[in-house]
Amino acid sequence: MSLHQLSSMFWRRSQTIISRTAFQSAAVSRIPQPLHNFEVSGVKFTHGSLEVTRGKRTKSGGSSPQKIRLVNMLSLIGRVRKAPYRLKLSYEDLLRHRTIHRAWQLVKRQERESRNTELMTQYQKIQVACDELEKASPELFAQAMDKPKSLRFPPEYRIPTETPPNVSWDSSWKKATLPQVK
Amino acid sequence: MPRLPGFVSQASRASLRAASTATSSIPHSASPSFADELDPKSILADKDLSTIARAIGCSADDLTAFPNPTVPAGGEPLITARQLTMPAAMRPPFLDWRVQMKPASLKSKKFRNTYLSPIGLDGAFREALEILGKDRDTKYVQVLKLQSKVDAIKAQFGVLETNEITDIKARSEAYLIEVKIEKLRILAELSNPEVIAQFERGRADMQFPVYRYLARKKWEQIPRAQLVDRLENMHVIPDTMPYIKPTVDLRVRFPGPTAYWFDPGRILSTAVTAQVPEFQINTFEDKTSRYTIVIVDPDTPDFANDSYKSTLHYILSDIEIHGNKPDVDTEASTVVVPYLPPHPEKNSGIHRYAVWLFEQPDGERLAIRQRGSKEIDNSKLLDRDEFDIRLFRSAYGLKAVGAHLWRNKYDSQTEAVREKFGLGQGTVWSRARIQHY
Numbered sequence: 218m219s220l221h222q223l224s225s226m227f228w229r230r231s232q233t234i235i236s237r238t239a240f241q242s243a244a245v246s247r248i249p250q251p252l253h254n255f256e257v258s259g260v261k262f263t264h265g266s267l268e269v270t271r272g273k274r275t276k277s278g279g280s281s282p283q284k285i286r287l288v289n290m291l292s293l294i295g296r297v298r299k300a301p302y303r304l305k306l307s308y309e310d311l312l313r314h315r316t317i318h319r320a321w322q323l324v325k326r327q328e329r330e331s332r333n334t335e336l337m338t339q340y341q342k343i344q345v346a347c348d349e350l351e352k353a354s355p356e357l358f359a360q361a362m363d364k365p366k367s368l369r370f371p372p373e374y375r376i377p378t379e380t381p382p383n384v385s386w387d388s389s390w391k392k393a394t395l396p397q398v399k
Numbered sequence: 400m401p402r403l404p405g406f407v408s409q410a411s412r413a414s415l416r417a418a419s420t421a422t423s424s425i426p427h428s429a430s431p432s433f434a435d436e437l438d439p440k441s442i443l444a445d446k447d448l449s450t451i452a453r454a455i456g457c458s459a460d461d462l463t464a465f466p467n468p469t470v471p472a473g474g475e476p477l478i479t480a481r482q483l484t485m486p487a488a489m490r491p492p493f494l495d496w497r498v499q500m501k502p503a504s505l506k507s508k509k510f511r512n513t514y515l516s517p518i519g520l521d522g523a524f525r526e527a528l529e530i531l532g533k534d535r536d537t538k539y540v541q542v543l544k545l546q547s548k549v550d551a552i553k554a555q556f557g558v559l560e561t562n563e564i565t566d567i568k569a570r571s572e573a574y575l576i577e578v579k580i581e582k583l584r585i586l587a588e589l590s591n592p593e594v595i596a597q598f599e600r601g602r603a604d605m606q607f608p609v610y611r612y613l614a615r616k617k618w619e620q621i622p623r624a625q626l627v628d629r630l631e632n633m634h635v636i637p638d639t640m641p642y643i644k645p646t647v648d649l650r651v652r653f654p655g656p657t658a659y660w661f662d663p664g665r666i667l668s669t670a671v672t673a674q675v676p677e678f679q680i681n682t683f684e685d686k687t688s689r690y691t692i693v694i695v696d697p698d699t700p701d702f703a704n705d706s707y708k709s710t711l712h713y714i715l716s717d718i719e720i721h722g723n724k725p726d727v728d729t730e731a732s733t734v735v736v737p738y739l740p741p742h743p744e745k746n747s748g749i750h751r752y753a754v755w756l757f758e759q760p761d762g763e764r765l766a767i768r769q770r771g772s773k774e775i776d777n778s779k780l781l782d783r784d785e786f787d788i789r790l791f792r793s794a795y796g797l798k799a800v801g802a803h804l805w806r807n808k809y810d811s812q813t814e815a816v817r818e819k820f821g822l823g824q825g826t827v828w829s830r831a832r833i834q835h836y
Contacts, residue, residue: 304517306517307502307504307505307514307516308502308504309502309503309504310502310516310517310520312592312595312596313520313521313524313527313592314520315592315595316524316527316528316531316590316592317520317523317524317527319527319531319590320526320527320528320530320531320590321527323530323531323534323590324530
């Protein structure tokens with residue numbers, strides 16, 4: 218097995234991997250593989266598949282630096298060993314895990330629902346207040362409902378917060394003035 | 400035998416008890432909120448399990464049927480419902496959460512002894528059980544609340560069953576509440592890890608709604624989709640009946656040493672199908688009703704009309720099915736038309752044998768129900784050679800709820816079957832050369 222053959226093999230293999238990832242589960246034309254099994258410096262090629270043996274001594278085996286480099290490159294491309302090991306849980310622990318997950322989901326749902334109901338009641342209170350205002354003073358109501366027609370986003374808009382600010386009213390505030398264009 | 404374990408906490412039992420006493424003394428129109436009535440002092444005093452049994456939907460005797468071995472005779476039992484619902488012999492050791500032990504599901508001794516649980520899983524699990532248990536208890540309190548409402552409606556009319564209530568409005572109200580109760584009972588137990596474990600190990604007890612729900616979901620996942628797929632791809636729909644969405648799981652097998660519930664659409668030997676098939680009907684509901692099974696072959700050659708016609712092979716009616724027992728008792732049912740073994744003629748192709756399951760109206764016995772002005776030709780109704788399954792269905796007012804299917808073709812055993820049952824010599828079909836002038 219010459220280095221040239223090995224590098225061509227490497228090229229084919231990389232092509233196969235790229236095509237597999239590119240069209241997942243689509244019809245991928247398999248590139249024909251060499252017929253014989255052979256082994257070179259820790260890389261075991263079998264018919265139609267590839268297996269990288271890690272941790273095998275490569276230095277004292279008389280391997281050339283090119284081969285070692287190639288093995289390193291192959292190990293970077295191979296995706297099989299890249300994925301972390303699957304957690305091995307016994308059935309009992311898996312069931313516990315599922316139960317914990319369900320409880321967590323329940324807690325999150327309860328949080329979400331309570332928040333939604335709170336917001337809903339707040340909104341309803343706002344509606345009631347607006348209705349009262351309309352009854353009491355239609356002019357004030359019209360003013361309150363008036364939307365600014367300016368297309369410019371007002372720079373003085375405050376980010377909505379859940380609680381009122383510590384300083385309820387900043388009396389020293391003045392409207393920002395835009396620099397005049399000369 | 401109840402196999403519904405529980406992790407009802409002591410606090411929850413008190414809340415359940417509070418719920419029951421409140422409902423019995425105060426009319427349901429002015430029912431207070433039960434959360435306010437929780438008295439921590441009553442927690443320790445609580446030893447009454449009948450309320451829990453009522454909420455879960457079984458009798459108190461069921462809960463106490465198995466003595467708790469951890470309690471000495473004459474001692475003061477510090478019991479939990481879970482301990483009581485699971486007899487010690489049946490209680491799987493892997494589900495005994497309180498004992499830190501190696502998982503029993505790992506069969507290899509080596510793996511079992513070297514196995515280590517993830518750190519912190521046990522503590523998180525205990526906390527999760529507490530959260531889920533609280534949720535479950537609130538659901539059971541709701542169940543008791545609704546149950547007292549239904550009981551009040553029943554007491555108003557002096558009846559024991561919901562469908563005996565004479566007033567339509569009250570009956571529908573009670574029915575809707577009962578549906579809600581069933582749903583709550585399912586939701587209450589759906590996160591219970593012991594229930595999940597029992598179901599996944601095939602120890603489901605169909606008297607509890609949660610197991611029925613899980614079984615139905617499991618059936619809907621693959622078997623029902625497969626059945627509908629086969630019925631449509633093999634054109635049983637619409638060749639015999641219009642489209643239905645099956646709600647009942649019908650399983651068919653032929654008796655013998657290698658009897659098995661086969662998948663719909665299998666090609667079987669005529670020797671196998673010469674025996675009367677056995678059925679199972681899983682309704683996934685806690686109700687009793689009557690069913691009719693009809694087997695038809697829509698592939699009988701009709702030479703005169705250059706077409707095909709249906710042959711009737713079997714009608715079994717008045718099959719009584721109770722929710723928990725799916726097996727069909729042929730002797731207790733009525734054989735309207737006896738079973739005719741499939742015997743396809745040579746070269747007539749593969750025959751489909753469609754098994755249709757109908758629900759009889761109002762759980763009554765099979766009887767002709769004239770509908771509309773169109774007269775029914777009674778002589779054609781049960782005719783084996785010219786059977787019309789749609790006419791049959793409408794004449795008896797039946798509702799298709801399930802189906803199954805198998806296939807037969809002329810094989811090495813067909814002649815023997817014909818001889819055994821005296822079916823005579825069949826036609827051997829062959830292609831005729833048509834001369835085009």
